[in-house]
Structure formats: C-alpha cells, structure tokens
Amino acid sequence: MNFHAVRAIYLFELARSRRTLFQSIASPVLSTTLYFVVFGAAIGSRMQPINGVSYGAFIVPGLILLSVLTESVSNASFGIYLPRFTGTIYEILSAPISAFEVLLGFVGAAATKSMILGTIIFLTAQLFVSFDLVHPLWALGFLALISITFALFGFILGLWADGFEKLQIIPLMVISPLTFLGGTFYSIDMLPPLWRKAALFNPIVYLIDAFRWTFFDFASVRPLTSLTMTLAMLVACVAVVVWIFRTGYRLRS
Amino acid sequence: MESVLTIQKLTKTYDNGFVALKGVDLAIRRGEIFALLGPNGAGKTTLIGIVCGLVRASSGKVTVDGFDIAENYRAARRKIGLVPQELSVNVFETVWDSVTFSRGLFGKASDPAHLEKVLRALSLWDKKDSAIRALSGGMKRRVLIAKALAHEPEILFLDEPTAGVDVELRRDMWAMVRNLRENGVTIILTTHYIEEAEDMADRIAVINKGDIILVEDKHKLMRRLGQTRVRIALTAKLEKIPDGLFDRPLTLSPDGTCLAFTQMGESDARDDSLARLLKTLVARGIDFSSVQSTQSSLEDIFIDLVGKSR
Structure with missing residues (x-):
C-alpha cells in the first residue's frame, strides 16, 4: 500500500477546497440558511408539526443531504476531471499507485469535505430551530455512507464527462431535482397514493427518510430497507469503478 | 554493458x-x-x-x-x-x-x-x-x-x-x-x-x-554515415583531371574551376587524404585559391534515414 501517495492526493484535494473555500463551504451554507429563513422561519411557522416535529426542524435532515449530495458529486467529479482536462493526470498515471489508492485519495477527500459541510449545516440549523438527534451514531454512519457513495458517483461522472457542461448538468439536473422530490420538504406519506408509489423509485427518498429517522425516530420506509438501498447504491458505484479501472476507461489509451 | x-x-x-x-x-x-x-x-x-x-x-x-x-x-x-x-x-x-x-x-x-x-x-x-x-x-x-x-x-x-x-x-x-x-x-x-x-x-x-x-x-x-565534402577552388581552369592526381574519386566542375571529393566518417577522423591532395596539387603546380569543407550533421543523416524508410 502506497500510503504516501494516498496521503498526497488526499491533502492535495483538501488544499484545493481551501483555495475555493467560498465555493465549497460558504456557498452551500448560505443557500441552506436561505431555505431555513424562508421555509423554516417564515412559512414553517404557519405549518402544522409533522409527527410532533416542527416544520422547521423536519426539513433539517433533507437540507443537509441536499448540500451533501450535490457537493459530494461536484467535488469528486471536479477533483478527477480537472487533472484530465489540464493534463496533470499524467503524474498520477505514471506513479507507483494502484487504482484503489487513487480512489481512496480522491473519494476520501471528497467524502471528508461533504461530512464537514454536513456538520457545518447541522450546526447552522441549530441557530434557527431546535431539534433532537435521536440516533447520533446512525446519523454519522448514514452521513458517511451517503457521502462516500455520492463521491464515488462523482468520481465516475468526472471520468465520463468530456466537458465542464456535463459535470454541472448531473448535480443540477438530476441530483438536485431528485433530492427535492425525494422528500426534503415533505414526507412521502403526504403524497397521494399513486405519487407515493412513484416516489419509491427515487433512490434518494430512502436516503432522506433514513437520515430523518436518525434525527426524529420516525420513518415512512423501514430504516433497514433504506439502509439496504443505500448499500446497494454504494455497491453499484463500486462495481462501475472497478470496471473503469479494469478497462482503463478514459484513463489509459 | x-x-x-x-x-x-x-x-x-x-x-x-x-x-x-x-x-x-x-x-x-x-x-x-x-x-x-x-x-x-x-x-x-x-x-x-x-x-x-x-x-x-x-x-x-x-x-x-x-x-x-x-x-x-x-x-x-x-x-x-x-x-x-x-x-x-x-x-x-x-x-x-x-x-x-x-x-x-x-x-x-x-x-x-x-x-x-x-x-x-x-x-x-x-x-x-x-x-x-x-x-x-x-x-x-x-x-x-x-x-x-x-x-x-x-x-x-x-x-x-x-x-x-x-x-x-x-x-x-x-x-x-x-x-x-x-x-x-x-x-x-x-x-x-x-x-x-x-x-x-x-x-x-x-x-x-x-x-x-x-x-x-x-x-x-x-563515422559510418557522416560525410565531409571537400571543394578546392582553382585559380586556373583545368580541361580534365590530370592522371594519377588522387587515389580517390575526384570530380571536376563543368567549368573546370573546382575539384571536389567526399570524405567518409566524422570530420575529425584521422584521414590525411585532403593533405595529400593539396601536396600533390602544389607539387604539380596546380594553383588554388580556397579550400572549403562541409560536414554532414546528424540532421542530414537523420533526414537521409527517415527519407529512405518512407
């Protein structure tokens, strides 16, 4: 195991977000704050509590994930796309480092950033609403699992993309809408039966539902089912990554 | 090695x-x-x-x-x-x-x-x-x-x-x-x-x-592929190359004022042919005004090789 190399990539990636601190941390925190102000404080005060939880508190887990999902994908995809685009990837390809170690560096750094971001949004939310965290260890576990899964997905995206447009289109046009429709602002139990059934095809529903369960101890889908779905997504991403490295797809001609 | x-x-x-x-x-x-x-x-x-x-x-x-x-x-x-x-x-x-x-x-x-x-x-x-x-x-x-x-x-x-x-x-x-x-x-x-x-x-x-x-x-x-082209400008026109002037192929320009020959190998190779030729010219009273030598560079060799392999 080339620990020096994993460390080098990991630190390089974290340094990259230090250079782009506003984009990586400040901007998601600002947009989340706006959601709290609008939906939590302004509109939320007119809404009835859901399962005994105030609306402002109810949306917290979903809002954390909204940022964590998009940032995991963006960070990891930019992390690997940028060296491909600028040509500096030659150094990684010529280094005595395995595909797994490359992945560990890039995905590890992206997931770390997402978890830091999630924690910052969690703390920011505390300023606006009071809420419990019933299963803190599960919350941390889910956050880690989700961050890693979506960082892996971002890594795949960064390899697949052949332009900056494709990099931005997936978080913007796929992840963001699915997260909105995945129950960030409502419980899927509030939907008409047909729509509720349709929502179950949205994988992000399970993530938000499980994450919300760790906060408030209630769920629309059984937490174990959600955990299985999350793990399945992780396995799917790992499988694609393994295939990429086996074939050298978009890395080695 | x-x-x-x-x-x-x-x-x-x-x-x-x-x-x-x-x-x-x-x-x-x-x-x-x-x-x-x-x-x-x-x-x-x-x-x-x-x-x-x-x-x-x-x-x-x-x-x-x-x-x-x-x-x-x-x-x-x-x-x-x-x-x-x-x-x-x-x-x-x-x-x-x-x-x-x-x-x-x-x-x-x-x-x-x-x-x-x-x-x-x-x-x-x-x-x-x-x-x-x-x-x-x-x-x-x-x-x-x-x-x-x-x-x-x-x-x-x-x-x-x-x-x-x-x-x-x-x-x-x-x-x-x-x-x-x-x-x-x-x-x-x-x-x-x-x-x-x-x-x-x-x-x-x-x-x-x-x-x-x-x-x-x-x-x-x-040494193998390098060449040095030597040209000697004569002060008086020659009708033809005098017999026994040189033991190597020598050419005379059409106007009869320039003798030339090609030396193989690197320029500093221990080849005294030019000196011998000059001495012979002096001995036979054939006067010359200048001696010019051009070496082929690696570039010429390279162009030649790549050209041949086309």
Missing part, C-alpha cells in the same frame, strides 16, 4: 486502428544519455507513454531494472521520472507544494533537504512559495523537471524538454542533465533539435512509423 530498461517486441494499436508501434526492441544501458529521434507521429511519445504507464501496450514486454512494468508496476515506476512534452502542471499550487505532492505520489517519505537541492539546482529555490501560474513558461518547464526529480528516479524521461525554451534555460538544462548522468541517472530524451542529440547523447535511436530503424553509438554513427 548492463541494461536498465529492456523493451521487447512492443506493439501498440490505438482503438481507431492507428498502429503507433510495430514491434519495438530496445535496450537502454545504465547511466547513458539516450536520444530518441523521429519525425512527428513516429511513435516516440507512445513508446515513452507505455514505459511510464500512461498508455497500455497491445503486446510485448518492458522491464525496468528487471521489474516488469505490468506485473510489478510499483517497483518499475518508482525508478522512473517523466518530464512530459506539454506544460501540464496545476498552476494554482505553489512550487513547493507541487514538488512535495510529486514525491509523496511516488511513495517517498518527505525529504525537504532533497527537494531543496533539486529546486536550487534548477534555480527555483527563490520561487518556491510562488504560485506556479505566476511563473514564466521556462520556469514552468523547470517545475516539471523538479517534479520528475522529486522522488530521486534512476531513469529520467525527457519528452521534447527544450521545445519553446530560451537559450539560457536550454544550457542550464543540459548542464543539469550531464550532472544527473554523473550521479548515475540514465537519461532518455526525445528532441526535435538534432544538434542537441549530437551534443548530448551517447547513443542515438531513430524511430519512424513505429519502427526503430537504427540504434547506434553516436560517434560510430557519425
């Missing part, structure tokens, strides 16, 4: 069907400066790419100091440093961070003293805290070399290192290359400036259309 890099029957066909290498065999000796010459698209960069891990070979075998680049890629790659042709470097980083990253990537524990030595040798030490984007093109090229040397490689690949580089930097760079060779580093370079290969290299290979068409010691090559 012992080989540090062995390439056997190496082929590469790209997905689009382009055949870049057609069964290359090459052995690089430890500690030599080896120049790989070839026109654009000859396969130089593909060859380097395969050895360094950027390109997958279609077939064939490459070993670096005995380690197979596929089966034992870690051990093989640790020994290699690559300076790419393009100025590919993360411009937002500082010079110091960039070389530190390179060393870590190649699995070496940090060693600020070594990195300082490398940066000083490349006149980059006072720029170590500058962001790379603030450096000139030549300085960026130095950074790439520093990155390639950060992990103390035993073999250094320089792919067109002096393309677009000013005279001063070229001189510095070659001084550094010689210095590295003195420290036992094997250097493999590709260049368009053939006079550089002529100045620097111990051995020269010529690659064209995916085939190595020649590998030879530079001096032997110059």
